[in-house]
Amino acid sequence: MINLSNLISSASASASSNDPATVNFMSRRLFFLQHIRFLELFVAVAAFVVIHSVRQKKNHGLPVWPVIGMLPSLLVGLSTHNAYEWLTEILSRQNGTYTFIGPSFSSLNAVVTTDPRNLEHLLKSRFPNFPKGPFFRDTVGDLLGDGIFGADDEIWQRQRKTASIEFHSAKFRQLTVESLLELVHSRLLPVLENSIDQPLPIDFQDVLLRLTFDNVCMIAFGVDPGCLRPGLPEIPFAQAFEYATEATLQRFVTPTSLWKIMRYLNIGKEKKLKMSIKAVDEFAENVIRKRRKELSMQSEDKKLQRSDLLSVFMGLKDEQGQPFSDKFLRDICVNFILAGRDTSSVALSWFFWELEKYPEVEERILAEMCRIVGEREEVKRGECRKSPLIFRPEEIKNMEYLQAALSEALRLYPSVPVDHKEVVEDDIFPDGTVLKRGTKVLYSIYSMGRMENIWGKDCRKFKPERWLRDGRFMSESAYKFTAFNGGPRLCLGKDFAYYQMKYVAASIIYGYRVKTVKNHPVEPKLALTMYMRHGLKVNIYRRDDSELQRYFKIE
Numbered sequence: 001m002i003n004l005s006n007l008i009s010s011a012s013a014s015a016s017s018n019d020p021a022t023v024n025f026m027s028r029r030l031f032f033l034q035h036i037r038f039l040e041l042f043v044a045v046a047a048f049v050v051i052h053s054v055r056q057k058k059n060h061g062l063p064v065w066p067v068i069g070m071l072p073s074l075l076v077g078l079s080t081h082n083a084y085e086w087l088t089e090i091l092s093r094q095n096g097t098y099t100f101i102g103p104s105f106s107s108l109n110a111v112v113t114t115d116p117r118n119l120e121h122l123l124k125s126r127f128p129n130f131p132k133g134p135f136f137r138d139t140v141g142d143l144l145g146d147g148i149f150g151a152d153d154e155i156w157q158r159q160r161k162t163a164s165i166e167f168h169s170a171k172f173r174q175l176t177v178e179s180l181l182e183l184v185h186s187r188l189l190p191v192l193e194n195s196i197d198q199p200l201p202i203d204f205q206d207v208l209l210r211l212t213f214d215n216v217c218m219i220a221f222g223v224d225p226g227c228l229r230p231g232l233p234e235i236p237f238a239q240a241f242e243y244a245t246e247a248t249l250q251r252f253v254t255p256t257s258l259w260k261i262m263r264y265l266n267i268g269k270e271k272k273l274k275m276s277i278k279a280v281d282e283f284a285e286n287v288i289r290k291r292r293k294e295l296s297m298q299s300e301d302k303k304l305q306r307s308d309l310l311s312v313f314m315g316l317k318d319e320q321g322q323p324f325s326d327k328f329l330r331d332i333c334v335n336f337i338l339a340g341r342d343t344s345s346v347a348l349s350w351f352f353w354e355l356e357k358y359p360e361v362e363e364r365i366l367a368e369m370c371r372i373v374g375e376r377e378e379v380k381r382g383e384c385r386k387s388p389l390i391f392r393p394e395e396i397k398n399m400e401y402l403q404a405a406l407s408e409a410l411r412l413y414p415s416v417p418v419d420h421k422e423v424v425e426d427d428i429f430p431d432g433t434v435l436k437r438g439t440k441v442l443y444s445i446y447s448m449g450r451m452e453n454i455w456g457k458d459c460r461k462f463k464p465e466r467w468l469r470d471g472r473f474m475s476e477s478a479y480k481f482t483a484f485n486g487g488p489r490l491c492l493g494k495d496f497a498y499y500q501m502k503y504v505a506a507s508i509i510y511g512y513r514v515k516t517v518k519n520h521p522v523e524p525k526l527a528l529t530m531y532m533r534h535g536l537k538v539n540i541y542r543r544d545d546s547e548l549q550r551y552f553k554i555e
């Protein structure tokens, strides 16, 4: 190997000679050798980067850099077209659990898991040790305030208890059935029917978001915002809400001090977030004002008859014996809008997109529906075999294959793709991962649906049959299928959501075919819920009545 030091010192000595030709030659040699030294340094640094990167990647799944930790990889991962896939790939390589090391100056350290044993530990067995925690509340606080999604302890318990009584009441079930009948038959189907004659495709996700927004406002606040109507008018609230959930998620992957400085200076994404939250607040305040006015004009008897959640909360008192503040009622409204609007609508969008790729599943759904309505006397006589058909609640309940297909869509595209907890006291996961007090724990529900060790080799296949035993729908453990969360914080709207999704899907499939526009890009957006980034542009076609007759004959 060349000894550079010797060569350079001999070149320097010769360069001090008096002969001009020698000086010229030697100084060029010196210049060359000095550059070789620079090159050597550069090669050494590059080699270090590559070796370090490979070694760290092997040990940690991603390279860890001094001071900045895994930040470069995180930034690359988040900029991919589907960051959830990037995360899934790392988790698969790391046997399902992985520790992310953020920059030393940030709060981005987190354990991410997909292991069902860890999920059961986190969500049920050691529930009190894993609250949402102050980091989560701080990050989502501007949008969600003290509402149920970010709350812990008594604030959470009180909301959970009140909402749970409400959601399990007979009045609520009746409201569910009535509101869906109205929304689907007087609004959704006419909008779809209208679109058939239009030259342009419609954004199906937008239509479904309007439907679920109207629906959650009807059942939770007793108001009907009327977003789903012919012409699909612009709804500024909807855009503001979507942006607010997206920008709130971005805070989770931005160093806290950075987004707080941006918020303080009112610049960039934080400025837009503030404006969006203002629009959300205005909507919620309006709802509360209207409700208060209506309640003040009603007799005590009538007030008691009100079955919406907002009226129930308005009638309650806080720990000081005072009625809840308007700010707290606003938080309740915003949290329920997020829970009810952005979950079943996006789940239905992914469901219809999958259905198109698996026509045999659509056929089985149609066959099941026709078999069930075929039990009606009038249908046996050959009547009522045409769309539109008003499904009865017990018929919807009996559609088990449809329930399996919707669960399969949620397994692959969970409406809440990633969720968050914080460790109170040092703990250890069943898989051996050590959890220090204050550690953030994320569970990637999206990745869980794509783990071979959980769902088998065909985990990426849309296969409703995996939910059936002897033709009956069989639910899975909440720690394996975590789309509705599990343990004491299991989704309160699960039964409502299944009824709603089944009713909507059955009514559409019975009457129409939904076809995605050719080459329309479909990918998830990084937000609190699993929106399709570019919506779902579709054309709607009326289903031929003779086709339905064929299904009646099959059965």
Ligand code: HEM
Residues within 6 Å of the ligand: 148, 149, 160, 163, 216, 339, 340, 341, 343, 344, 347, 410, 414, 415, 416, 419, 420, 482, 483, 484, 485, 488, 489, 490, 491, 492, 493, 494, 496, 497
């Ligand atoms: C496909 C539809 C739905 C899915 C996949 C879903 C999923 C979830 C998930 C994952 C959570 C846990 C969130 C967390 O703790 O961070 C949750 C909680 C909750 N969901 Fe749902 N949800 C759906 C529909 C609904 C609907 C329609 C409502 C109400 C109208 C609702 C009401 C709630 C409430 C109130 C909570 C909070 C429970 C608590 O923290 O105690 N959900 N849901």
